[in-house]
Amino acid sequence: MNNPADKSFPVTWDQFHRDSRALAWRLTGMGGFEAVVAIARGGLVPAAIVARELNIRVIESVSVKSYDHQSQGQVRVLKPISEQVLEISKAGGRVLIVDDLVDTGATARAVRDMLPGAHFATVYAKPKGREMVDTFITEVSQDTWIFFPWDLDVAYVAPISGGTD
Numbered sequence: 001m002n003n004p005a006d007k008s009f010p011v012t013w014d015q016f017h018r019d020s021r022a023l024a025w026r027l028t029g030m031g032g033f034e035a036v037v038a039i040a041r042g043g044l045v046p047a048a049i050v051a052r053e054l055n056i057r058v059i060e061s062v063s064v065k066s067y068d069h070q071s072q073g074q075v076r077v078l079k080p081i082s083e084q085v086l087e088i089s090k091a092g093g094r095v096l097i098v099d100d101l102v103d104t105g106a107t108a109r110a111v112r113d114m115l116p117g118a119h120f121a122t123v124y125a126k127p128k129g130r131e132m133v134d135t136f137i138t139e140v141s142q143d144t145w146i147f148f149p150w151d152l153d154v155a156y157v158a159p160i161s162g163g164t165d
């Protein structure tokens with residue numbers, strides 16, 4: 001869990017696209033994936049980018065919620081994985097799970113339990129959850145909060161010196 005006053009790591013659309021593409025590059029050569037499961041909502045954007053790069057056409061989502069703003073509660077599954085995709089995995093097909101980040105690893109653990117044997121990939125990872133992820137691009141410290149472009153707007157920022165102009 002994070003303290004809202006800790007460091008922040010804002011990510012722009014350009015940077016997120018580049019990092020998601022880098023994730024796709026890292027996943028090439030790891031075997032053809034038959035389906036992608038995006039962990040909604042944050043995983044939907046990198047999943048679309050990775051699926052485009054790796055030419056995967058079967059896209060599923062699982063909706064998991066555990067945070068209200070920066071406070072984590074119980075992991076709740078709001079929409080499960082379809083039988084079609086669970087069957088692909090049970091039959092030995094390669095399934096790729098994508099999320100934007102892993103923090104404590106609670107979300108990753110819950111989704112991994114639904115799809116044992118799937119490959120789990122995130123764009124960003126914090127140390128506590130890193131072990132839950134097979135492939136990621138950038139590690140940030142545990143006391144950093146990542147702000148994604150869909151949560152940001154362009155706004156005034158005070159000078160470093162502390163003045164107002």
Ligand SMILES: O=P(O)(O)OC[C@H]1O[C@H](OP(=O)(O)OP(=O)(O)O)[C@H](O)[C@@H]1O
Pocket residue numbers: 039040041042043064065066067072099100101102103104105106107108129
């Ligand atoms: O490793 P954890 O500590 O479980 O945290 C990681 C999860 O938290 C965020 O999702 P969130 O539940 O906030 O929902 P969202 O994707 O709809 O923003 C993020 O997108 C990951 O899915």
Ligand SMILES: Nc1nc2[nH]cnc2c(=O)[nH]1
Pocket residue numbers: 067101102103104144145146147148
């Ligand atoms: N946006 C965002 N969601 C999170 N959920 C858990 N950790 C984070 C984080 O650092 N940023």
Ligand SMILES: [Mg+2]
Pocket residue numbers: 039040041042043064099107
């Ligand atoms: Mg999420």
